Amino acid sequence: MNSPRIGIVGGGIGGLTLALALLRSGLDATVFEQARQFGRVGADVNLTPNAVRALDGLGLGEAIRASAARPTQRLSRRWDTGEITSRIEMSEAAETLYQAPQLTLHRADLLEALDSALPAGAIRFGKRVSGVASNGNSARLSFEDGSSAEFDILIGADGIHSIVRAAMFGQEHPRFTGVVAYRAIVPREKTNVPGLDAFTKWWGPDPRSQIVTFPLNHGREIFIFATTAQDDWRHESWTQPGSVDELRAAYAGFHSEARALLDACDSVLKTALYEREPLACWSKGAMTLLGDSCHPMMPFMAQGAAMAIEDAIVLARSLVQNEAKHPQEAFRRYEGARLDRTRAIQLGSRKNDWLREGGGADWVYGYDAWTAALHDDSARARAS
Numbered sequence: 001m002n003s004p005r006i007g008i009v010g011g012g013i014g015g016l017t018l019a020l021a022l023l024r025s026g027l028d029a030t031v032f033e034q035a036r037q038f039g040r041v042g043a044d045v046n047l048t049p050n051a052v053r054a055l056d057g058l059g060l061g062e063a064i065r066a067s068a069a070r071p072t073q074r075l076s077r078r079w080d081t082g083e084i085t086s087r088i089e090m091s092e093a094a095e096t097l098y099q100a101p102q103l104t105l106h107r108a109d110l111l112e113a114l115d116s117a118l119p120a121g122a123i124r125f126g127k128r129v130s131g132v133a134s135n136g137n138s139a140r141l142s143f144e145d146g147s148s149a150e151f152d153i154l155i156g157a158d159g160i161h162s163i164v165r166a167a168m169f170g171q172e173h174p175r176f177t178g179v180v181a182y183r184a185i186v187p188r189e190k191t192n193v194p195g196l197d198a199f200t201k202w203w204g205p206d207p208r209s210q211i212v213t214f215p216l217n218h219g220r221e222i223f224i225f226a227t228t229a230q231d232d233w234r235h236e237s238w239t240q241p242g243s244v245d246e247l248r249a250a251y252a253g254f255h256s257e258a259r260a261l262l263d264a265c266d267s268v269l270k271t272a273l274y275e276r277e278p279l280a281c282w283s284k285g286a287m288t289l290l291g292d293s294c295h296p297m298m299p300f301m302a303q304g305a306a307m308a309i310e311d312a313i314v315l316a317r318s319l320v321q322n323e324a325k326h327p328q329e330a331f332r333r334y335e336g337a338r339l340d341r342t343r344a345i346q347l348g349s350r351k352n353d354w355l356r357e358g359g360g361a362d363w364v365y366g367y368d369a370w371t372a373a374l375h376d377d378s379a380r381a382r383a384s
Contacts, residue, residue, distance in 0.1 A: 003028070004027070004151075004152040004153055004325075004327075005150065005151045005152045005153070006022065006027060006028065006029040006030070006151060006152070006153045006154075006155070006319075007029065007030055007032065007139070007141060007149060007151035007153070007154045007155070008029050008030065008031045008032065008154075008155045008157055009032050009129055009132075009141065009154070009155070009156050009157060009158045009162075009163070009164050010031070010032075010033065010156065010157035010158035010159060010162075010291075010293070011031045011032070011033030011035070011038075011111075011123050011125075012111075012157060012158075012159065012291070012308070013045070013107070013110060013111065013114070013291070013305050013308050013309060014157040014290045014291030014292075014308030014309065014311060014312050015031050015033075015155070015157030015158075015290075015291075015312075016031065016111065016114035016115065016118065016123070017054075017055070017058070017114060017308070017309050017312035017313070018155060018157065018290065018311075018312035018315060018316055019031050019118055019122055019123075020058050020060075020114055020117050020118055021058060021312055021313050021315075021316035021317075022316050022319065022320075023118065023119070023122070024058060024059070024316075025316055025317075025319075025320040026320070027316075027319065027320065028122075029122070029155075030122065030124060030149075031118075031122060031123045031124065032124050032127040032129065032141065032143075032149075033123055033124065033125050033126075033127065034126070034127060034128040034129070035125060035126070036125050036126045037125055038108065038111050038112065038115065039108065040106065040108040043107055043183060043225075043238060044104065044105065044106050044107060044183075044185070044216055044223045044225075045104070045105055045106070045107045045110055045305050046102070046104050046199065046214060046302045046305070047064070047068075047102065047103045047104070047105070047110075047305065047306065048102050048302065048303070048306055048364065048365055049094050049095075049097075049098035049099070049100040049101065049102055049365045049366075050098070050100075050306055050310065050364060050365050050366070050367045050368070050369070051305060051306035051309045051310070052064070052100035052101060052102070052103050053098065053099055053100035053368060053369075053370075054306075054309045054310055054312075054313045054368075054369045054370065055309060056100060057313070057369075057370045058117070058313075059117070060113050060114070060117060063113035063116065063117070064103060064105065064109075064110060064113050065103065066109075066113075067105055067106070067109045067217060067218070068103040068104060068105040068109075068216075068218075069103070069104045069105070069197075069214070069215035069216050069217065069218055069219050070090070070091050070101050070102065070103060070104075071090050071091065071102050071104060071197065071198055071199040071214055071215060072089075072090060072091050072197045072198050073087055073088060073089055073090055073091075073197075073198040073199070074086075074087075074088040074090055074102070074198070074199045074201075074355070074361075075087055075088075075195065075198050075199065075200045075201070076200075076201050076203060076355055076356055076357070076358070077200060077201070077202050077203070077255070077258075078202075078203060078255075079202050079203055079204045079205060079209070079210075079211075079253070079254050079255060079258070080205075080253065080254070080255060081255065082255040082256075082257060082258075085203070085356060085357050085358065086355050086356065086357055086358035086359075087358070088355070088358075088361055090102045090198075090199070094365070097362075097365075097366075098365050098366055102199065104199070104214045104215060104216055104223065105216065105217075106216065106217075107305075110305075126145075127143050127145070127147075128143060128144045128145075129141055129142070129143060129144075129158070129163050129164075130142050130143060130144045131167075132154070132163060132164055132166075132167035132287075133167070134154070134167070134284075134285045134286055134287055135285075136285040136286065137152075137285065137286055138150055138151060138152055138286050139151050139153075139154035139285070139286045139287050141154070151286070152286060152327070153286055153287075153288075153319070153327045154286055154287045154288075155287070155288055155289070155290060155315070156168075156287065156288070156289045156290070156293045156294075157289075157290050157291050157293060157308070157312075158293055159291070159292045159293055159296075160174050160274060160275075160276065160292045160293070160296040161174070162289065162292075162293035162294075164287060164289060164293060165289055165293050165294065167287070168283075168284040168287055168289070169279075169284070174274040174275060174276050174296060175274060175275055175276065175277075176234055176272060176273075176274055177208075177272075177273045177274060177275055177298065178208070178229055178230070178231045179208045179227050179228070179229055179230070179272075179273045179298070180227065180228060180229075180230045180233055180270060180271065180272050180273065181225060181226065181227045181270070181271050181272075181273055181299065182224070182225070182226045182227075182228075182242055182247045182250075182268050182269070182270050183223075183224065183225055183238075183268065183269045183270075183271075184223075184224045184247075184265040184267065184268045184269070185216065185221050185222070185223050185224070186221065186222050186224065186261070186264040186265055186266075187220070187221055187222075188215075188219060188220055188221060188222055190264040191222070191260055191261055191263075191264040193257045193260050193261055194257070195257075196213070196215060196219070196222055197215055197219060198214075199212070199213075199214040200212070200213050200214070201355075202254060202255065202258045203356055204228070204251075204254070205253075206229070207300075207351070207352040207353070208227060208228065208229045208352070209227065209228050209229065209251075210226065210227050210300070210352075211224065211225075211226040211251060211254065211258050211261070211262075212224075212225045212226070212302075213225075213261055222261065222264075224261055224262070224265065225299070226247065226250070226251065226262075227273070227299070227300075228250045228251070233270075233272060234272045235270070235271065235272055236271055236272050236274060237271060238269065238271050239269060240269060240270055240271060241267065241268070241269060241270070242268040242269055242270025243268070243270075244262075244265050244266070244267065244268050247262055247265065247268050248262050248263065248265075273298060273299070274296065275296050275297055275298055275346075275350065276295075276296050278295060278339075278342070278343040278346050278347065279294055279295070280339075281335060281339075282294045282331070282334075282335055282338075282339070283328070283331035283332075283334075283335060285328075286327055288315070288327075288331045288334065288335075290308060290311035290312060290315055291304075291307065291308030291311055291312075292304065292308065294342075295307060295342040295343070295345075295346050296346075297345065297346040297349040297350070298349040298350050298352065299349070300349045300350075300352040300354070301345055301348055301349040301352075301354050301364070303345050303349065303364065307342050307345060309369070310338070310341075310367065310369040310372075311334075311338055311342070313369035313370060314334055314337050314338055314369050314372060314374070315330075315334045317369075317370070317374060318330040318331070318333040318334040318337075318374055321333070321374060333374040333375060334374070336374065336375045337372050337373060337374050337375065341367070345364070
């Protein structure tokens with residue numbers, strides 16, 4: 001197999017990062033995306049130093065910095081008193097410590113940077129998968145438009161409701177967490193709250209309640225992301241409008257500076273949050289998974305996008321190291337490098353106590369997907 005046929009289901013952050021990483025290493029891949037085009041839909045993205053360093057290695061440094069903001073610090077504050085319980089210097093300090101800053105930008109800008117770096121035709125839009133079949137040595141995709149395609153290697157990067165995952169391990173449903181999230185963007189000039197250049201997490205009275213704010217668009221806008229317990233609202237769409245009055249009422253007891261940010265909101269989006277349990281393995285035959293398709297997580301460590309980006313780099317390295325001739329061996333090395341880390345972050349995000357009182361950022365921010373050891377975990381190899 002001199003030139004393996006590689007298919008990627010899902011044109012999100014993880015899928016496009018993988019396609020570009022493979023291309024940079026001399027392997028071609030085709031990405032199948034169900035949307036007909038990319039739009040400015042979706043959340044804003046917090047790229048911590050581990051994610052930025054991975055993207056820098058793909059030559060995207062200038063593109064992702066073009067519209068991004070660079071938070072000066074990562075602050076934890078108590079919801080009622082406003083006391084700062086944790087302070088981590090970012091920006092230049094992060095570049096010194098982790099060889100990359102923290103960047104905050106719109107998801108659409110990141111997708112555009114990735115898309116622009118790929119050759120024409122690498123992404124096939126409007127291709128909704130209707131079926132996945134595999135004989136162990138290859139995999140076939142069927143599409144709703146009646147077409148099909150066969151691959152030597154197939155990667156599911158198709159999110160929490162992954163059809164590739166279902167084909168590999170059976171159909172099951174993600175768990176509603178009992179938590180809803182609100183999102184809003186406000187112009188900086190609408191509020192004079194101090195510290196708007198920092199990434200700030202206001203820790204609520206229980207682990208499910210928080211308000212996170214950070215700058216966007218070179219600091220000209222402020223992104224607000226707030227979560228709270230609400231068991232009777234389960235809409236999952238990231239474009240569902242919410243109530244500004246409901247948002248403000250949910251955090252009425254928070255510090256005046258946090259409330260002032262919510263008072264500046266003219267509109268808000270609302271979604272229910274879902275997750276899954278960590279998987280024991282991600283691969284089967286000619287297929288494997290990355291990102292939310294295998295480890296969807298709560299947003300409390302702000303590592304969802306970063307984990308998909310890290311997965312993509314490590315998987316590409318594993319396939320290139322094996323010359324893509326023995327994908328099962330490459331998959332085992334990939335899982336050996338990634339399963340423990342993503343499990344720890346998945347469970348840590350659920351627990352929601354990371355950096356509340358300070359310390360312990362290095363194991364997350366200091367990870368380098370380009371140099372992480374690739375090793376065969378024989379126990380997991382047998383399980384797959």
